[in-house]
Amino acid sequence: MTSFWLGRGGRALAVLALLGVFTMALPQLIPGDPAIAVLGTQATPEQIALFHSKLDLDQNPFVRFGNWIAQAVQGNLGTSLTTDASIADEFARRLPVTLQLVLASQVIALGLAIPVALRQAWRPNGLMDRIATGISFVLLSMPGFVLGLVLIYLFAVRLSWLPATGWVPFVEDPLGNLRTLVLPALTLGLAEAAIYGRALRSDLVTTLDQPFIHAATSRGMRPGKILVARAFRPSSLSLVTLVGLGIASSIGGSILVETLFAVPGMGRLAQGAILARDFPVIEAVVLVAGCAVVLMNILVDLSYRFIDPRITHGNN
């Protein structure tokens, strides 16, 4: 286990260091001068020069990353070029919103995918399986913003059940928060549910053909128990991997969904920063999202040991 942690930790640090240096090179790599984006097209050369100096654009990416790390470990992620606001404070406002959205969307996705996939796998090619497969293909082929617009039309415009846009913080009004959370979470969750469902169904069908399942069936075990207690756990490796990747990739924010529903999360922050060439914010978002991906991958690897004890890491 120690070697597992040392190995994975070392690789994780190497990945993050590489990502950090690459991120710090972005100001040189991406076309578009942040000075013009921030100061406007009538900025004077003196203003532009002052701006470049403040951004340390003359330093190489390794030095910039070193400086960034030195500040980050003290809790200072820098200052936004466009607002002069502390990026750490901005994250403190935005990250909980995105995390809540990610959590809700995963609950919806898993809540739909697991029971439906179990039912599909028990009778492959049956009526339920064919209907669920058709629906999942529709969801998979539909871009997120189209699904979001359809949901807005249905639940906000036609039924007037939910607000089309906006966000109410949980601490202000828990019920209002739920109302503003449902549509964006559903938009993200339905698409994820289709992916999770397809993967889980496929693995379950394979598992249900294993001898130990046939043995359980012949002993008279109930179908529900066979599915949940015997087949689900060994069939969930792909699902866990996808959930891990889904959560990790969402920590950086879902730009489309957050923009469509005006959710003030990390995606909106990243989008605004990219358009404004607000590099300190871009760098911080990329690195935090990178950390999330690395961490989730480690957790997924760890979870394999609990799902299937035959899987070990390191020398064992």
Next chain:
Amino acid sequence: MLKSLPKTLVAVAAAATLSLGLASCASGSTETTETSASSTPVDGGNIRIGLDREVSSLDPAAGSIVSQTTMVVAYTMYDALFTYGDSGEIVPQLAESAMPSDDLKTWTITIHPDVTFSNGDPLDSQAVINHIKRLQDPASKCACAFDASEIGAMAAVDSTTVEFTLNTPNSGFLSMLTRNLGFIASDTAKDANGNPLGSGPYVLDEFAKGTSVSFAKRDDYWGEAGHADKVTFMFLPDTDSRYQSLVTDAVDLIWTETPSQYTQAGADGLLAFSANSATSTGVFNTQKPPFDNVKARQAVQAAIDRDALLNVVNSGLGSISNGPIGSQSQYDQVEYPAFDKDKAKKLVAEVGDPISFTYTLDNRPQSQQRATAIQQMLKDVGITMDIKPLDISAWGQALMKKDFDMLDMTTSLYGDTDGALYTFTSTSPSNFSGLVNTEVDTDVTEARATGPVSERGELYGKAAQVIVDEAAIAFYTENPAGFIGSTAIKGIPDLSKRNIITVRPGQFWLDK
């Protein structure tokens, strides 16, 4: 209205612009424009306005609240020294009067007495000077630095009078005081969260960054108090869901520049309030091939069917643009070459070498639709055009560095004719086409030193005609921009004659 003005100031005084200019150029209003001003004001309630972008800072120096879209926020918590009247003329708001010297280099501006910031501090002449000095400082990062640098010196004559000494004569000086420089923020105090303080009819209530900003009515406002108890701006960046928020009554008013929404509004029982205040153009780079050849530029100019662009991109709303003097300007417009394929083909033949170039544009859907249509029009006359979409930041850099052959640009710049024509002078940092023409330089410089509107208009007309004849920029369309609101919102003025949309939420009320 301005008072004690010498005859030369008739140019800049508000009333004069009405009588001399607008009658002759009234082609620009859209069919969608309405007014909701005709009922008895009702006090109270919360007016919710959906904006198309996030407001990141309430400091006028930061620029986040001084675009045409977001100025409605600035007008909630600030007063502007000068603003725009119903017919697009410049009128005083925080200022009471303005008097220029005969040479238009010295401007004496008097502000209303007894104006206070929201914390009770007086907004006097020194506060005005301090505000402008702060924005002149490069550390403030204000995009208004170039405008501010025109002000050589400021002096407080008394507590309500400021004397501005400009580096060069400028008859259009007052228009510089309608945005960043004109929204006076306190330089001595901020609120508990570090937000600036203004003197407007509302004071900041809550700034939920990324979500909304709300303001509460001031009881001690020096002018006419606002009607609503509260005004809330919600940041709704997606065009479609913002419109649906209005349909579902989640907001009372939204900003939009999407033509199809203006046409849809009537069917949904909504009201549209718009002006043709955004002009779409194609900027030629006159300093490099192929457009260093005036015939190549004129060929493109003649090959573009502006009426077709209006129909394809704007759903027929707005009007065609006829040059740097906009349809709502106080000055007469100039002759613009008609769409003429044969003339374009002839010019292409005269150029000799095949004309091939790259068209740089931002990634907005309307820009892409326009580029695609123009590409087809130019193909019909034998000109090859490649399309290069960029994000807004890279587009801005291409513009500033003149790293383009021809560049698509939609701007509210042409709402201020004085400012717009100055950008065509050879020394202006905003001379994006790179046109160098002594006639334009002379006429514009002389016009800026000329008081009477008629004389100035004549000089501007001459300069504008040269700009059009030289095809420094291809002018396409004037596009609708503005608000769509529910029938419950009242007090919004008729915007159809506006060059730039400036509305004050304090004048709105809800009649539910």
